[in-house]
Amino acid sequence: MKQLELLYDGSSKQLYATENPEQIIIRFKDDTTAFYNIKCAKIENKGKMNCAISSMILDYLASKGVKTHFVEQVDENSQLCRVVRHIPIEVIVRNVIAGSMAKRLGIEEGRVPNNKIYDLCLRSDELSDPLINDHHAVALGLATYEELGEMYAASERINTLLTDLYAKAGIRLVDFKIEFGRTASGELVLADELTPDTCRIWDMATGERMDKDRFRRDLGRVREAYEEVANRLKSALNK
Ligand code: TMP
Ligand code: ASP
Numbered sequence: 271m272k273q274l275e276l277l278y279d280g281s282s283k284q285l286y287a288t289e290n291p292e293q294i295i296i297r298f299k300d301d302t303t304a305f306y307n308i309k310c311a312k313i314e315n316k317g318k319m320n321c322a323i324s325s326m327i328l329d330y331l332a333s334k335g336v337k338t339h340f341v342e343q344v345d346e347n348s349q350l351c352r353v354v355r356h357i358p359i360e361v362i363v364r365n366v367i368a369g370s371m372a373k374r375l376g377i378e379e380g381r382v383p384n385n386k387i388y389d390l391c392l393r394s395d396e397l398s399d400p401l402i403n404d405h406h407a408v409a410l411g412l413a414t415y416e417e418l419g420e421m422y423a424a425s426e427r428i429n430t431l432l433t434d435l436y437a438k439a440g441i442r443l444v445d446f447k448i449e450f451g452r453t454a455s456g457e458l459v460l461a462d463e464l465t466p467d468t469c470r471i472w473d474m475a476t477g478e479r480m481d482k483d484r485f486r487r488d489l490g491r492v493r494e495a496y497e498e499v500a501n502r503l504k505s506a507l508n509k
Contacts, residue, residue, distance in 0.1 A: 271295065271350050281307065282320075282467060288350070292454060293341060297348045298324070302467070304486045306398050311485065318346045319496045320465040325349055326503050327432070327464040334431050336424065339451060339461040354451025354461045358393040359402075359412055361421055363429045366444040368470050369483075386429065388422055393449070420458050421450050428460065436471060439502035441480060444470035466496050 273295050274287040281303040286295040298317035303310045321343065328340035328349075341350040364371060364387040368379045371387070390407055391399040407413050413421070425448060436443045446469035451461035462468070466481040473480055479487075480495040503509075 271344060273348070281310075283463070292353050294351055294353055295344060295348050296351055296463075298463070299347075302482070302485055302492075304482065306395055309486070313485070313492050313496070315493060316496060319493075319500050320463060320467060321347050321349060323496075323500050323503060324463045324465050326500075326507055326509060327435070328460075330435060330507060331428060331431055331460065331464075336428060336431065337457060337459040339453075339459050351461070352453055352459070354453055354459060356449065356451045356461060357413055357417070357421075359407055359421070360391040360393055360399060360447050360449055361425045362389040362391065362445060362447050363387070363425050364389070364445040365429070365433065366442070366470075368444050386426070388425060390418075391447075417458065424450070424458065424460065432464070435503070435506060437474070438506040439499075440474045441499070441502065442472045442474050444472055446470070466499050471499065 271288050271290070271293065274289065276284060277287055277294065278285040282299055282301055284297040284299065286297065288295055298321040300312045300314060300316045301310065302313050302316060325343040328338050332338055332340065339351040339354050341352060344350050364383065367377050367381045367383055372379045390402050390404065392402050393399060404415065404418050407418060408415055428448065432446065433443045448460060449462040450458055452458055469481055470483060471480045472478065479489060480499050484490065484492045484495050
């Protein structure tokens with residue numbers, strides 16, 4: 271599929287038009303940002319690693335019946351995806367308390383909650399993706415209660431599948447963020463990357479962090495951790 275004009279240049283990905291108006295190319299960059307562009311760096315080969323990781327995971331989810339925007343990986347850095355109307359809500363699923371939830375509520379990172387936690391955030395860099403709830407989302411016209419119900423059900427299924435996949439790779443899925451969109455035919459699909467940039471994953475044996483917290487918290491060996499995730503997922507999926 272031929273890559274045409276650049277439609278959007280984001281902090282870690284670019285979107286390109288294709289000859290098919292219903293498909294776009296998403297190109298993963300080596301650029302990494304945290305804390306809303308306060309911290310920026312290039313991590314060598316991150317684009318390729320994230321493209322490979324996300325493609326493997328989206329393929330795996332699709333094979334289990336999850337509807338996604340992903341069509342195929344087209345080169346080392348790029349994916350062909352369906353065009354969707356993006357719902358500007360981030361769904362965060364938490365199996366273990368960490369990050370902003372631990373900080374906001376004064377809880378030690380690593381505590382396992384009594385239930386699975388689903389947070390909603392409004393997608394807005396200017397406002398630093400503020401936490402919202404279902405009623406806010408409906409009040410702002412971002413989604414209907416019915417759509418939110420569909421998003422929660424899909425998130426629960428994705429969490430079960432991802433937790434299982436990562437466990438096969440000896441990795442504990444702590445939390446992750448996903449976004450959804452609607453296709454031209456009105457189908458709700460997962461429309462996001464699934465990479466160590468957008469989740470927390472800890473080595474089951476050592477507890478070591480294998481995700482973007484290594485960059486956020488200056489823990490070092492960011493590239494090596496992402497490489498290890500890609501290699502372990504490949505083995506877990508027999509690729
Ligand atoms: P948090 O602890 O900052 O709320 O983040 C929870 C998880 O969601 C963590 O794995 C990082 C991910 N996340 C993103 O990928 N993008 C975002 O904009 C936010 C707020 C969280
Ligand atoms: N949206 C946040 C940021 O870009 C999430 C993160 O820290 O990864 O800073």
